[in-house]
Amino acid sequence: MLNAISHDVALENMKKIPEWELNQTSISRAFEFDEYMSAIEFVNTVAEIAEEAHHHPDIYIVYTTVTLTLTTHDVSGITESDFEVAARIDSLEN
Numbered sequence: 001m002l003n004a005i006s007h008d009v010a011l012e013n014m015k016k017i018p019e020w021e022l023n024q025t026s027i028s029r030a031f032e033f034d035e036y037m038s039a040i041e042f043v044n045t046v047a048e049i050a051e052e053a054h055h056h057p058d059i060y061i062v063y064t065t066v067t068l069t070l071t072t073h074d075v076s077g078i079t080e081s082d083f084e085v086a087a088r089i090d091s092l093e094n
Contacts (some may be wrong), residue, residue, distance in 0.1 A: 002072055002074065002075060002079040002080070002081060003075060003079065004072070004075040004076070004077030004078060004079060004081060005059070005077070005078055005080065006016070006035065010022055010027075010078050013080075013083045014027075016083065016087060017029075017083065017086045017087055017090055019090065020086055020090075023069075025076060025077045025078060026069050026070060026071035026073055026078060026082070027070050027071075027078060027082055027086055028067060028069040028070070029042060029067070029068055029086070029089075030065055030066070030067045030068075031065070031066045031067075031068070032063075032064060032065055033064045033066070034064065034089070035064060036063055036064055038064070039061060039063070039064050039066050040061075042066055042092070043066055044067055045092060046059065046066075046068065046089055046092075048091060049085065049088050050085065052083065053084065053085050053088070054081055055072075055081045055082070055084075055085050057069055057070045057085065057089075058070075058071075068086075068089065070082040070086055072092075
């Protein structure tokens, strides 16, 4: 089972995903798109990453804005898995 990481480790990991926001028990990021269907295509790609990683973000869609929140519910906090999935999602922009 995964263990929640300390706040200091989380801060260090945030350097690898600077566009994300560190919250008390999660990390989150909003993505903006020009069109609604582009946002939906992005969500579908994120879903594939999540399924492969067995680690699923909370997804909030408001027209062309997609907000993702990653947390590890089993430990009520943040784990390395959250940062790994966030980095994979960020790699979609390249």
